[in-house]
Amino acid sequence: MISVVNVSAGYEGKKVLNDLSLSLSKGKMTGIIGPNGSGKTTLMKVLNGTHPLDKGEVLIKGKRLQNYTAKELAKVMAVLPQHAGSSFDFTVQEVVELGRYPFYKGLLKVASAHDEQVVKEAIELTGVQDFVHKSINQLSGGEQQRVMLAKALAQEPEILLLDEPTNHLDLSYQIKLMDLLKKWVYTRKLTVVAILHDLNIASLYCDEVILLDDGIVKANGHPRAIMNKELLQEVYYTPLTRRDHPEAPSPIIAPVPEMKTQEKSIQKLELTATKELMVFSSPFPLKTLSSALIGGGFQWASTFVNRHVDKNYYIDDAHNEYRNYLKEKQFNPHDTIGMMTAARLGDASVVSIQKEDFALLIAVTVGTGNAVDAAQSWIRKEEATVGTINIWIFIEGVLTDEAFVQAMMTATEAKTSALSTYNVLDPLSKTVATGTSTDSICIGSTQSGTHMRYAGTITPVGKAIGKGVFEAIGQAIENYRKRMM
């Protein structure tokens, strides 16, 4: 659709685009990203023919750009400008009608019925019909943008160029605009080329991303390939982190701010316990991976609540009930990891391990009433009852995501081993239990100090977790059994 062949262009004495080549395919949304001064805007101007080339050529549908007359080009390609204001109060209708300019024929340039139809459609598609008779200057930035988009659509273009279309727009307009563009790309085979500042918008919406750096194409391809931490860090000179979008199959890039190096020791964790609540609070947030009812998955939290409930506790929407409970107790549910247990909190066992270059704090509450052998659980029919082995592991160190998962595996294996050692049986299958019906675990890390790439069973931290969890569970079982005797 568009080919840029060995193009060099620039301003007096300064080369901005340097022997740049790329090709843009039909019916796709292509995003152009890159740092300031990388040549994005110049490339855009080269594409719409408003900036002269020093070398090379631009082909639109196989024909050289210079060979198009202004009107011919306007029928193929529309441009959404960054600014929509005018010194004069044109009505929205008049602005959109301007988009039909290249189609008017004859000396009088009269609009045909088809022209009017296209204008009407463009107005409806962009949802600006409510203010067609208003002045463009009376509209908000987002509304103006939609009017300019309607004007561009009235050109019935095959290619739509956008220069930072989401600039000056609030989040909801950004998303609406991009959703609309994406829809047109699919339904009308429109080719969209957009300069985007927001890497995440580019990642979420583009079929293809072109990364410019210093006037050359640094990389181009699918966002999953381009939204690459190392590549982007190299171009933007900024520490970045990449994570996949929780809902969409697109990477999300976030900058990593320079953080104050504050001493983050798990010694600073404070434990307060009552009959009903066992709470660890930290003066700084910990990065956690947990299976807890509140704050499950990866999250940052600074309060860790183990709540005792009656063994007959049964509520349909336990999650909501727990959130309200936390609020009542003045805890922020967004900053809290919350578990429940029917086990007596008095039986809890806490183990602290201090190694040369890292430290651990492990707390468990155990009740073996609903012990289950995972391999035999299929013979059960009944609903789950409240779980009774809750494991909290706080680590002073920097864990990778994989280390978090490995720490979880290591702890679970240690738990199973402890149950076997203390001969806890599944009351139904009479085999050795591997856990109880709704056990929970939370790994919390200060993300400061020693880097831990892995936390498997034979890594230093894995060894400490295994030993600590085994001992803590053993201690808790003994406490429980002692009390029952």
Place this chain on the structure above:
Amino acid sequence: MQKLSIQMFSKSEIYVSYGILFILIAASLVLGISIGSVSIPLFHVVQILGAEIFNYPLRAPINASTVSIIMQIRLPRVLLAMLVGFALSLAGAAFQGLLKNPLADPYTLGVSSGSSLGAVIVLFFGVQLPGLGHFTLPVVSIAAGFFTLVGVISFARLVQRNLSVETIILAGILCSSFLGSLISLLIALSGEELRQIIGWLLGSVSMRGWSYVSLITPFLAAGLLMLLGSARELNAMSFSQSDAKNIGVDVKKHTTIVLIGASFVTGSAVAVSGTIGFVGLVIPHIGRMLWGVDHRHLLPLSMLLGGVFLVLVDLLARTIIAPTELPIGVLTAIIGSPVFAIIFIQHRRRRMTA
């Protein structure tokens, strides 16, 4: 409060507006002919015009001197006022559209001064270009206006690339005072006919006769055609030049056409009437409030309105302290300057809130 800058008339009512303006023009012309040092009844005016133009026989006994007052003095005067009003309003509307500048008009841009200088040179030094005959005056005036305009715009662009409203007006004022001082220099050097030159500079349509009407008409017609032919493009260029280019407008071509067309009408108006300021500013502004900003209608409607306006102002100028006649340019400036101030304030306020 309803916002005034939004047009008051809808599309269909715009065509009615044309009709009303034509009636107003006819009425103001008849009124302008009727009132004067010798008062002529309206009925006689209509009759005489009918007789002279359509060859209806004169029924009432009207003496020949009345006929001659009308045909030789009053009619060419009001017609000239109308044509100058046409020209200045048209030029103002075109300049404002092209420069995206609601404060632009031939006077504020310095084009009038340029044309004046050209006209002064021709008029008071009796210059005549070979082959042009008495058309030397408008041609030189137009050319001088055009070069002034190009000079002002190039200078403003040199100062600030994006041509803000204030920069253009400042450049225009700078140019005006420079050219004005050149004119003063010429006057000082020439020594004689001082009052006449100054009177001419203040702008007047009196005692010009038919020859001046015939001087302005062809240039006004040509300029009008050029501007109307680029009306749609003016609409497109009101946003930005690159935006206009993106919707297929040949920006260079139409900018040139509009500049030449507007110079034609300004230069020819200045050549016949001197510098009459602010008409080109006030009338298009009122035009936009009444009919919106679509240049396809704004240009012709402003033109007609300007014609009515100037005929009436001329009438006022010669009757308000009769028998002394005020220069028409003084009156338009008295009316126009406050309006300029108001538009300027509005423009700044809007930009602040935007």
